[in-house]
Amino acid sequence: MEYSEEEFLSIAGLQHFAFCRRQWALAYLEMQWNENLRTAEGHILHENAHDSFSAEKRGDRIISRGMAVFSRRLGVNGVCDIVEFHASPHGVPIFGREGKWLPVPVEYKRGAPKENDADRLQLCCQAMCLEEMLLCGEIPKAYLYYGETARRTAVPLDEALRGKVAAMLSEMHELSRRKYTPRVKPAKSCNACSLKGLCLPKLCRGGSAADYLKKRLEEFS
Numbered sequence: 758m759e760y761s762e763e764e765f766l767s768i769a770g771l772q773h774f775a776f777c778r779r780q781w782a783l784a785y786l787e788m789q790w791n792e793n794l795r796t797a798e799g800h801i802l803h804e805n806a807h808d809s810f811s812a813e814k815r816g817d818r819i820i821s822r823g824m825a826v827f828s829r830r831l832g833v834n835g836v837c838d839i840v841e842f843h844a845s846p847h848g849v850p851i852f853g854r855e856g857k858w859l860p861v862p863v864e865y866k867r868g869a870p871k872e873n874d875a876d877r878l879q880l881c882c883q884a885m886c887l888e889e890m891l892l893c894g895e896i897p898k899a900y901l902y903y904g905e906t907a908r909r910t911a912v913p914l915d916e917a918l919r920g921k922v923a924a925m926l927s928e929m930h931e932l933s934r935r936k937y938t939p940r941v942k943p944a945k946s947c948n949a950c951s952l953k954g955l956c957l958p959k960l961c962r963g964g965s966a967a968d969y970l971k972k973r974l975e976e977f978s
């Protein structure tokens with residue numbers, strides 16, 4: 758199956774979906790976004806990583822910034838902070854350069870490495886887009902760079918991670934098609950949620966407005 762461009766979802770949404778399905782739906786289906794320090798810092802780091810598309814050669818690598826990527830099979834598009842092209846027999850030819858070059862995405866994140874898969878899923882999705890777009894061999898690993906540690910970490914792009922990306926995107930497409938925002942599931946992560954002020958997890962925990970009205974009417978009947 759292939760998705761049309763109108764159905765494409767943002768790759769960046771994967772990390773929000775992995776964090777909380779409701780947060781993703783509020784931000785990407787309902788187009789609500791609440792800027793806070795955490796997201797603002799993230800934006801600044803991203804802007805430094807890709808002001809606009811550019812490419813340069815450093816040693817045995819070609820560094821491309823702000824490269825747009827998409828996948829019809831997964832139904833996603835987005836922009837890679839950095840794609841490094843490494844000399845490799847499994848790579849693809851590049852106009853004006855000798856040899857073959859394998860694309861390796863590098864994603865910039867504020868803060869320290871997370872325990873959950875959110876960043877790895879986004880990075881893996883970028884790599885899957887590059888494989889489909891450029892018809893290159895499988896990209897075995899990619900990198901996450903964290904602002905807090907100023908170090909980058911290699912992420913193996915194994916079958917388990919690739920399967921998780923595909924399954925999650927299929928669920929996102931289903932929710933997007935139904936325009937459905939999942940209900941609140943209060944969790945510890947709500948404290949760090951940039952949409953807490955819009956989601957109001959404590960208020961929503963009490964049930965829907967319809968349930969509230971029904972209860973009040975029952976009290977008076």
Ligand code: SF4
Pocket residue numbers: 776777778779780783941942943944946947950951952953956957958
């Ligand atoms: S406040 Fe909690 S339930 Fe609401 S969107 Fe954020 S993480 Fe999800």
